[in-house]
Amino acid sequence: MDHWLLAAATAFALIGGISGMRSVHLGRRSPWTLVWMLGCLLWQIAFLAHRGQERMACPLGDRGEFLAFLAWSLTVFYVLVGPTYRISLLGVFTAPLVVALQGIALIPGVLTEKPTPLPGGNAWHETHSATSVLAMGALALAAVAGVMFLTLNHQLKERHLKSGLFRNLPPVRELLTSLTRLLWLGLTLLTVGIVAGFMMPDHAEAMPHLIAALAMWGAYLSLLLTKTYRGMTGRSLSLACIGLFLSSLSVFALL
């Protein structure tokens, strides 16, 4: 049952992404991308609610749930940030990442077939898991904004200004502002997650995981402090943002 819910969410994101890309190709904005992504969000919530009931806790018991939760968090931030900052194209860039994350989660064996209740659930543990994955969602969306910046930067530098994609991409300065705000949001959530992690009764067992989270937190903090006080080119900021997100994703996938 829960696999079908996640598959439906993936289908919605896929349709949203494809319809958005078609609109972009034709040089038009796609108001439907947001609608499809909202549909995706509803199916994701249904999936996570179902898994949460089975786990009797925040559904972060296996890699599949982690990926699904991350995709949900990415979608939530897109729905919140995209329309607010009039970054309609963000959905077109977010949808493929959501499809990829959920697609991996749907590979047989990645999601536990019969999830059992998670042991030792307490408020600190739940807060740690949930805010950490939410932080990853915000940081993932910052990485998506970074990809958008690099695309636009390349087009402006190489003077490829005729495509529908160029016409629809938001301005350089708006992209960099959104990216920076998402990084601060991600860092704040990550801080809460790490503090909650150290407050968990069994935090000694999770020490490698917490050390990795601390390293990631330190890297993002350095990036933001450098950006704020010294300044950084948009390209370096975007590359650092994408690199940090990919490396944290791989570290947590391995741990």
Place this chain on the structure above:
Amino acid sequence: MELLCFGLNHKTAPVEVRERFAVGNTKLGEASRSLLELPGVAEGLVISTCNRTEFYLVASPMRDARVSLEARLLEQAGSPQDPLPHFFQLERVEAARHLCRVVSGLDSMMLGETEIFGQTKQAYQAALEAGSTAGVLNRLFQRAFGIGKRVRTETSIQEGATSVGNVAVDLAEKIFGHLANSEVMVLGAGEMSRITAQSLMSRGARSIFVANRSFDRARALAAEMKGHAVLFDDWLKTLENVDVVISSTGSPHPIVHRSHIEQVRKARKFRPLFLIDIAVPRDIEPDVAQIEEVYLYDIDALESLADEARLRRQAQIELCERIIEEELAKASLPGL
């Protein structure tokens, strides 16, 4: 009752003839109503812009109305030279088709421009209020506005900037978004700098700094733009704060080198910088474009973008004409 369009435009008459027949915005209604005084004229409307003055008449018999209008125009011209060869005349469906082309921007000097739509609406509104339109012109103009909207929505006739100034402004907006938070520096107080800077200021750029070897000219241009003049030796210091630089000096060698930009990068905190080099020979060393946060466009790049937009608009003409024909065929308007 028949429809007639009698007028002159930028294709048929030079500006010294057009200006003699121009009608001010506030007098459009009066001018339209005065057409009803001509023999046989039941409805009349005048459109007047810097590029055209056109009289739309619904009359019977048409010949008498036209002859009277010609006589009035000859009298108005007050010149020994006969202006009538500059006027064109279109009847019935040809006149309706012409109006649709005008409203759609197909007959404009700058193909696809949007201002003409509003100007024609204003002329129609004035005539309507003056009571000089009725069944035929009301239906014709309302239909033409509908067609004009469809042409602009379904084709890309108005897409892309077709002048160097507008290309520069579009690029600036692609980099900085709203220009209200952007500052501009002009190097060299020449005409091209002035035009480009004016385009940026008209879209809301926050402030402008002008640096020129002759400080008096810098001051004059700065005063015209409500900006600030800076000594030419201080342009590098000013560069720390601005977002856009328009360079058009008469220098035979580049005046902005890569080393100059490198010097101020840290003070600028590596913020994006848009450099517009419209000088020939170029003022900005091409190597500057290698700097990550710099977007450098020279006159050739800007002109080729404007040309591409013009060509793209040209390519849309056939599609626009097809829409007009399709809509006119459906309309079955009276007087055609």
